Amino acid sequence: MLSIGFIRDNANEVISRLKVKNFDAETIVNEIISLDVERRNNQQLLDDTLAELNKLSKEIGGLFKSGKTDEANEAKRKTTELKEKSKELNKSYSEIEKQLFSKIVELPNIPHSSVPKGNSEDDNEIVKSNAEIPELGGKALPHWELAKKYDIIDFELGNKLTGAGFPVYKGKGAKLQRALINFFLDEAEKAGYNEVQPPILVNEDSGFGTGQLPDKEGQMYFVGLDNLYLVPTAEVPVTNIYRDVILNANDFPVKNTAYTPCFRREAGSYGKDVRGLNRLHQFDKVEIVNIAHPNHSYEILDQMVSYVESLVSKLGLPYRILRLCGGDLSFTSALTYDFEVFSAAQEKWLEVSSVSNFESYQANRLKLRFKEEGEKKTKLAHTLNGSALALPRILAALLENNQTNEGIKIPEVLQKYTGFAIID
RNA sequence: GGAGAGAUGACCGAGUGGCUUAAGGUGCUCGCCUGGAAAGCGGGUGUGCAGCGUGAAACUGUACCGAGGGUUCGAAUCCCUCUCUCUCCGCCA
Structure with a gap:
């Protein structure tokens, strides 16, 4: 399959060169590009959420160790919302990635410049x-x-x-x-x-x-x-x-x-x-x-x-x-x-x-x-x-x-x- | 097919819930030392995605300890499913 980075940077070239294979890639490429944007936005949100969660967990560990149980339990309460958020983001991320993948594998390889046009x-x-x-x-x-x-x-x-x-x-x-x-x-x-x-x-x-x-x-x-x-x-x-x-x-x-x-x-x-x-x-x-x-x-x-x-x-x-x-x-x-x-x-x-x-x-x-x-x-x-x-x-x-x-x-x-x- | 034991980085190997940022070692690599080497000493050493940059790197976040789920504020570690490997038994070219 073509790599996502290449498609992202050379969308028009992909479309025009696949025409030599009589393959109309325009719709798929556009879908790929927008799914790719969606994926990256989603990942950014997910990573940020997980970073916050990791930070909190570490703090909770420290609090328990130093016997500050009340503060620890207070901090635990704060994680609930973050956990739910990360679960959702995780789900949507895999969903987007799955869609993206299924679109990318639909694209054939790009023909070399020496390949002649033709149907059969x-x-x-x-x-x-x-x-x-x-x-x-x-x-x-x-x-x-x-x-x-x-x-x-x-x-x-x-x-x-x-x-x-x-x-x-x-x-x-x-x-x-x-x-x-x-x-x-x-x-x-x-x-x-x-x-x-x-x-x-x-x-x-x-x-x-x-x-x-x-x-x-x-x-x-x-x-x-x-x-x-x-x-x-x-x-x-x-x-x-x-x-x-x-x-x-x-x-x-x-x-x-x-x-x-x-x-x-x-x-x-x-x-x-x-x-x-x-x-x-x-x-x-x-x-x-x-x-x-x-x-x-x-x-x-x-x-x-x-x-x-x-x-x-x-x-x-x-x-x-x-x-x-x-x-x-x-x-x-x-x-x-x-x-x-x-x-x-x-x-x-x-x-x-x-x-x-x-x-x-x-x-x-x-x-x-x-x-x-x-x-x-x-x-x-x-x-x-x-x-x-x-x-x-x-x-x-x-x-x-x-x-x-x-x-x-x-x-x-x-x-x-x-x-x-x-x-x- | 039956019984048991396992799967941790390039390799060996520790790790039974938070002082793990995966110990320690080997290998590789860079530096010091040397006339040169060895030894010794010190540093570095994975992959993907994303952010920032855009010549690259550096840096930041995140995921990855066979694979996939689950429990938990927190999992290499606990639970479930699967795959594979090893040992013994059975069968067998």
Whole structure:
């Protein structure tokens, strides 16, 4: 969420810049400003009342000790009114604060100045395209048919065990999954990322910290008996490692990577591009998460984009990089680059990575702060994350693009992980 | 799952209603001392919100001793609820 001080000092800027996200913030911002004034007035009264009460209590203590019981009882009588007053002020304070909070969390993050205007994915800006699209000829099969032909992914079996969107990887398919995970983790480590293996169930505080809760509650699987959520991405547990943490400026940049399965209910997206591996309820992903100094977070973002680009290049996949327009940008993001690879039999671009800078939006929820060298005051850090990479669509593109009469060729970089060069 | 014991600052640890402004120690840091260091001595050392200022700081008020309520003029301390940790038993990959 945006910090109240920033909204207070930059109300007009907040309103105008949120228009890029097609978000009309005027009413909310005005409500926030007036609630903020109300809150501060209320706090002043409350603090004064409590100060007076504290002073009296101390005096009463002294009077009792020196045996002046009558005077003490007299003073006690005076506190009654103050106590009632402070109770009321306390109540109104929490009420105002609650309202203020509920308004502030309604505001999305402010988009970066480079974010293009636009309403949908059609308005995203293509930053780079390396689309040497392979010629497959007429008899190219989509990946779900290849999966069946070589018996490497079993969608029906997943239906039996769980339901739609939970495929079973078999034989060389399972091994290829494992190879991709190891390849991605090894590459991340080479790029300076520290590997962590977090829990894949998280509590409500964690869900709030990265912004999944309260808005996107319906998108996560919820284990009601224990009040826990299955992670939709490793971003949630890995970023929340730093919840309520105060870093030193020289700790930056903090770079973590994690492999986790990811669980998404995908409510409301039934029937659209869900064939095969295109959209699943459970999938594997390696995520990279950075915590950065505010002055350097956009350099870090560029580094992350280059890093992800190196992965898709090494896998030999045709790709393009998009800068998301305001309308397509997520609620919490200030700037997002999407990576898409071309899946040649479906003749479709598939999103395989999303790399974002959240600036201090998540950090404010997380209370993730840092101190400059020698300074006492804390400041909010910047958080960033990116998929590096999400497996299913990578797999879909690899299968489709590398199919030959002899079988499916495995990219050279993966062969030392798979132990085979072809699926036949 | 059963029984018991706990949760105090960066860390250890005292504190059973007001001489607590959270003792004492460790760590860190600044100063003195020193050729330099160690030791020693002295000072400082949390977070949020608000006020005052606005370059920041300082200063003032307030809240925070696992979380949330309650009792009281006054709560780290008493009461209630919850969460978590440890020990033993049970179960178990």
